[in-house]
Amino acid sequence: MKRRDLIKLALASYVPAEAIAWQARRGMPSPKIKDVQVIATAPAGLRLVTVKILTDQDGLYGYGCGTYTQRADLVVAAVERYLKPFLIGKPADRIDDIWQACYNSSYWRNSPVLNNAISGVDQALWDIKGRQAGMPVYQLLGGKNREAVDTYRHASGAEISECLDQAKKLIAEGQRHVRIQVGTPGEAAYGAGRGNVARPSSVLHDGPYYNPDTYVARTLKLFEAARKELGPEIHLLHDSHERIHPTQTLQMGKDIEQYKLFFWEDPLSPEDVAWFRRLRQQTSTPLAMGELFTHPLEWMDLVSERLIDYIRVHLTMIGGLTPARKLTTLCEAFNVRTAFHGPGDICPIGHAANATLDLTVPNFGIQEYSAFNERVQEVYSNCPTLKNGYMYVNEAPGWGIEVNETAAKKYPFGYGETGERKLYNGGWGEVRKRDGTIIKQ
Numbered sequence: 001m002k003r004r005d006l007i008k009l010a011l012a013s014y015v016p017a018e019a020i021a022w023q024a025r026r027g028m029p030s031p032k033i034k035d036v037q038v039i040a041t042a043p044a045g046l047r048l049v050t051v052k053i054l055t056d057q058d059g060l061y062g063y064g065c066g067t068y069t070q071r072a073d074l075v076v077a078a079v080e081r082y083l084k085p086f087l088i089g090k091p092a093d094r095i096d097d098i099w100q101a102c103y104n105s106s107y108w109r110n111s112p113v114l115n116n117a118i119s120g121v122d123q124a125l126w127d128i129k130g131r132q133a134g135m136p137v138y139q140l141l142g143g144k145n146r147e148a149v150d151t152y153r154h155a156s157g158a159e160i161s162e163c164l165d166q167a168k169k170l171i172a173e174g175q176r177h178v179r180i181q182v183g184t185p186g187e188a189a190y191g192a193g194r195g196n197v198a199r200p201s202s203v204l205h206d207g208p209y210y211n212p213d214t215y216v217a218r219t220l221k222l223f224e225a226a227r228k229e230l231g232p233e234i235h236l237l238h239d240s241h242e243r244i245h246p247t248q249t250l251q252m253g254k255d256i257e258q259y260k261l262f263f264w265e266d267p268l269s270p271e272d273v274a275w276f277r278r279l280r281q282q283t284s285t286p287l288a289m290g291e292l293f294t295h296p297l298e299w300m301d302l303v304s305e306r307l308i309d310y311i312r313v314h315l316t317m318i319g320g321l322t323p324a325r326k327l328t329t330l331c332e333a334f335n336v337r338t339a340f341h342g343p344g345d346i347c348p349i350g351h352a353a354n355a356t357l358d359l360t361v362p363n364f365g366i367q368e369y370s371a372f373n374e375r376v377q378e379v380y381s382n383c384p385t386l387k388n389g390y391m392y393v394n395e396a397p398g399w400g401i402e403v404n405e406t407a408a409k410k411y412p413f414g415y416g417e418t419g420e421r422k423l424y425n426g427g428w429g430e431v432r433k434r435d436g437t438i439i440k441q
């Protein structure tokens with residue numbers, strides 16, 4: 001590469017000088033893994049885990065996302081204490097081979113902790129491969145199938161009017177797809193507040209409580225109001241978050257059909273996937289599933305029997321970009337589209353990996369988007385950007401993202417966005433029914 005081009009690359013991507021210098025020496029022998037490090041940071045309150053792999057070639061390194069925010073400390077240990085000693089000295093350019101080796105090295109496989117640890121390594125190796133090639137990862141996957149990634153964002157409120165006001169704001173900003181969720185006063189709905197209403201005295205425990213009946217009734221009213229106020233063209237999405245019983249799901253599936261959702265997410269839990277055969281026969285509403293999947297057998301029947309319309313996996317939870325590519329190819333054969341999980345508990349590298357697949361697979365559906373606050377962008381430069389509802393990745397080699405490790409240290413695990421101490425070491429609390437029965441979150 002000519003010096004003039006190197007300078008252009010540096011200015012365009014903020015890539016550090018040593019990485020640029022490495023570019024000038026391309027053509028060197030296969031790089032070996034020299035070190036595996038973990039960057040643990042919580043710039044937005046959510047615990048993010050980024051794996052950094054350094055090679056024996058100066059300036060050649062890469063970053064990958066291994067964020068499992070609810071058990072983040074365990075992913076750190078899985079990388080530092082198990083994968084690192086296993087990987088030192090291995091060739092950094094054999095991505096699938098290393099994935100298979102890591103996957104099998106624990107004998108028991110597919111735990112979310114181990115999959116996230118492998119994902120951090122896997123995505124870092126793709127970053128390295130892109131930096132070696134001087135190309136963004138989407139080019140390594142064959143190039144774009146579309147110009148940018150269409151996204152959806154969240155609108156919610158304790159009251160229907162609040163949710164719809166948020167939706168209108170997002171639509172005014174250019175969103176064509178909006179997820180809508182409404183709370184129930186005094187109750188713990190998923191994805192929306194509960195308002196300033198006292199809990200009924202008949203609730204038999206002190207924690208947050210959830211009532212599936214009021215959830216369904218409120219949600220149907222929300223959809224009716226949304227269609228009246230937002231019109232027929234906006235794409236509406238909704239997440240039931242696996243909280244209602246399958247028989248209630250069947251009924252809800254009939255009732256919501258008239259509102260013509262873009263998709264209905266997690267109408268059933270992973271433990272109840274066999275119900276999809278019945279649900280599919282009883283509603284034409286497009287179904288999105290898979291956010292909680294960690295094992296390939298969880299999606300195999302759903303995809304091959306065409307029981308769902310959108311695969312919702314969280315890339316790091318299934319082991320990174322390498323297995324996700326294979327999953328998208330499987331889905332393509334059965335016309336199941338992608339809708340990768342994209343909340344704030346994925347580091348920007350993970351969002352870039354989502355967007356990279358979104359750009360390159362023919363069966364892209366939609367991408368969930370959550371904004372990066374200033375602190376996140378202080379730690380991770382060159383994050384994917386959003387314009388008129390479309391997400392863009394940058395053109396720098398690899399993921400095109402650099403991590404400011406000094407800034408990362410300013411935001412240790414354990415504190416929320418406003419500095420408040422977080423409970424449960426990042427894990428979630430509990431939600432119960434009125435009588436005290438625990439429900440799935």
Ligand code: MG
Pocket residue numbers: 239241265266291
């Ligand atoms: Mg969800």
